[in-house]
Amino acid sequence: MPTAYTADQIRTAERALMARLPDGTLMDRAAAGLAAVCAGLLGKVYGTRVLLLIGSGDNGGDALYAGARLAGRGARVEAVLAGAKTHEAGLEAFRRAGGTIAGPDALDQADLIVDGLVGIGATGALREPYARLAEAANAAPGLVVAVDVPSGVDASTGQVAGAAVAAQVTVTMGARKTGLLVDPGASHVGELELIDIGLGPYLPDPDVVSLSHHDVYGLLKRPMGESDKYRRGVLGVAAGSDRYTGAAVLAVGGALRAGAGMVRYVGPGEPVTQVRARWPEAVITELSEPSIDEVGRVQAWVLGPGLGTGDWAHELAARVLASDVPVLIDADALTLVAGDRALLRRTAPVLITPHAGELSRLLGADRAAIEAGRLEHARRAAAELGVTVLLKGSTTVVATRDLPVRVNGTGTAWLATGGTGDVLSGVAGALLAQGLDCFDAGSCGAYLHGLAGRIAADDAPLTAADVAEAVPAAIRMLRGASRSPR
Numbered sequence: 001m002p003t004a005y006t007a008d009q010i011r012t013a014e015r016a017l018m019a020r021l022p023d024g025t026l027m028d029r030a031a032a033g034l035a036a037v038c039a040g041l042l043g044k045v046y047g048t049r050v051l052l053l054i055g056s057g058d059n060g061g062d063a064l065y066a067g068a069r070l071a072g073r074g075a076r077v078e079a080v081l082a083g084a085k086t087h088e089a090g091l092e093a094f095r096r097a098g099g100t101i102a103g104p105d106a107l108d109q110a111d112l113i114v115d116g117l118v119g120i121g122a123t124g125a126l127r128e129p130y131a132r133l134a135e136a137a138n139a140a141p142g143l144v145v146a147v148d149v150p151s152g153v154d155a156s157t158g159q160v161a162g163a164a165v166a167a168q169v170t171v172t173m174g175a176r177k178t179g180l181l182v183d184p185g186a187s188h189v190g191e192l193e194l195i196d197i198g199l200g201p202y203l204p205d206p207d208v209v210s211l212s213h214h215d216v217y218g219l220l221k222r223p224m225g226e227s228d229k230y231r232r233g234v235l236g237v238a239a240g241s242d243r244y245t246g247a248a249v250l251a252v253g254g255a256l257r258a259g260a261g262m263v264r265y266v267g268p269g270e271p272v273t274q275v276r277a278r279w280p281e282a283v284i285t286e287l288s289e290p291s292i293d294e295v296g297r298v299q300a301w302v303l304g305p306g307l308g309t310g311d312w313a314h315e316l317a318a319r320v321l322a323s324d325v326p327v328l329i330d331a332d333a334l335t336l337v338a339g340d341r342a343l344l345r346r347t348a349p350v351l352i353t354p355h356a357g358e359l360s361r362l363l364g365a366d367r368a369a370i371e372a373g374r375l376e377h378a379r380r381a382a383a384e385l386g387v388t389v390l391l392k393g394s395t396t397v398v399a400t401r402d403l404p405v406r407v408n409g410t411g412t413a414w415l416a417t418g419g420t421g422d423v424l425s426g427v428a429g430a431l432l433a434q435g436l437d438c439f440d441a442g443s444c445g446a447y448l449h450g451l452a453g454r455i456a457a458d459d460a461p462l463t464a465a466d467v468a469e470a471v472p473a474a475i476r477m478l479r480g481a482s483r484s485p486r
């Protein structure tokens with residue numbers, strides 16, 4: 001399970017490791033790894049032009065030592081010194097190897113730019129001249145390699161408070177930093193290369209984790225000889241309204257494709273007609289009253305997509321939430337809960353799946369602040385509401401009390417199209433009905449949905465129905481990866 005850590009956690013581990021090693025060992029390991037990645041990107045090192053952007057701390061030190069190694073292999077290496085001071089020993093090694101000092105104009109001539117402005121020691125938005133250099137590096141034609149963290153990205157949170165380097169490759173030292181996995185920071189990272197400097201035994205429990213194919217495949221249930229449709233998990237879907245019919249069709253589709261043993265759909269006349277036409281597999285109860293008394297047993301509910309927010313929807317939501325099985329609350333039902341928190345008073349588990357706008361209503365927080373600080377707000381919602389929170393968006397994160405947040409590593413921006421969230425509710429709901437807890441159902445659901453999105457998109461537009469269609473292919477992909485050696 002890939003793990004990531006805050007800057008403070010990394011510092012503490014580094015101190016413990018450093019105490020056992022001769023001075024400079026760690027930086028030497030970091031620089032060797034960094035130089036090797038740069039050399040790999042350059043192909044033939046001899047005769048290439050490399051430009052280092054050097055800040056005042058050890059991040060600049062890493063870059064200078066790596067620059068010295070590249071100069072030793074025949075690259076023409078120059079450094080722009082941006083800080084009031086510079087890592088002295090690193091600068092000396094760099095000069096000894098033939099490195100020279102340049103002005104920012106040299107950026108445009110470089111084949112490769114190494115961002116050694118700031119790493120885990122940075123605080124707040126990049127100051128000048130760092131900010132200007134970061135922007136110039138982004139605009140320059142050469143490949144940009146960030147050392148440890150793209151400068152301007154908060155290593156612990158992924159927040160980007162001003163200008164930031166957008167790297168093609170980030171070479172991170174010792175362990176992944178949380179901010180490299182969570183947007184907006186994650187979108188500045190490019191390819192992530194992890195250099196082992198021996199930190200492993202000194203790392204604490206991670207701040208966040210992401211699941212791998214192998215992890216998800218291990219958590220998903222597979223039908224056995226004695227399985228039947230009831231034992232595989234029956235999901236109730238309370239979704240759709242005469243105005244919004246598509247959401248019901250998509251949520252039911254996501255659930256069926258993710259392997260629910262059976263889906264019981266409940267809703268009013270219009271969406272019932274649509275669901276029946278598209279999914280003859282679903283068992284349907286047409287509601288004239290907002291009640292679930294006539295619906296057979298289910299192991300979990302999905303509540304909310306396209307449901308509406310009027311009195312009828314409120315009453316149906318109250319009935320579903322009064323049941324004794326796990327409920328996934330999405331979309332309109334989140335709006336209902338934001339207006340009536342008493343709906344959440346139940347003992348069976350709850351998984352909520354808001355996007356930033358829906359979470360802003362639940363927390364009374366600003367939507368932009370949620371998008372800028374996804375982890376913090378997902379954790380806060382899990383703590384304040386006592387539920388598992390799947391916060392959707394460019395990086396989906398899943399938070400529950402007292403466990404490291406799970407950051408979803410799959411997905412694609414092509415998913416940013418109407419209805420894909422409805423499919424996600426069905427996928428995660430099916431996993432809940434199969435008996436996964438809210439945390440596993442949410443994180444595995446997001447993983448499968450993201451993978452299905454990638455398969456469906458293949459770098460071109462997708463529809464929400466395509467995503468549901470691709471869920472079995474995503475599951476097959478996990479199986480394939482799990483069988484091959486890791």
Ligand SMILES: NC(=O)C1=CN([C@@H]2O[C@H](COP(=O)(O)OP(=O)(O)OC[C@H]3O[C@@H](n4cnc5c(N)ncnc54)[C@H](OP(=O)(O)O)[C@@H]3O)[C@@H](O)[C@H]2O)[C@@H](O)CC1
Pocket residue numbers: 014018026027030055056057058059060062083084085117118119120121122123124125126127128130147148149173197
């Ligand atoms: N420790 C180890 O064993 C290992 C560490 N390693 C490496 O060290 C890196 C951490 O080094 P670090 O602690 O020196 O901090 P670092 O990120 O270089 O810069 C901090 C300095 O930048 C400045 N500054 C701060 N904020 C700023 C802003 N917004 N805008 C502009 N400037 C700002 C501020 O300086 P000031 O301006 O106050 O003089 C501050 O002192 C780490 O990421 C990894 O690369 C690896 O070699 C592995 C072994």
Ligand SMILES: Nc1ncnc2c1ncn2[C@@H]1O[C@H](COP(=O)(O)OP(=O)(O)O)[C@@H](O)[C@H]1O
Pocket residue numbers: 331355392393394395396411412413414415416417418419420421422423424449
């Ligand atoms: N920029 C993006 N990158 C990756 N995934 C995205 C992006 N924007 C949205 N998504 C995903 O698309 C889905 C959209 O869901 P939602 O906002 O509920 O839309 P809808 O209500 O139309 O179904 C979520 O799974 C979300 O994580």
Ligand SMILES: [K+]
Pocket residue numbers: 059115116117118119146147148149150151
């Ligand atoms: K950096």
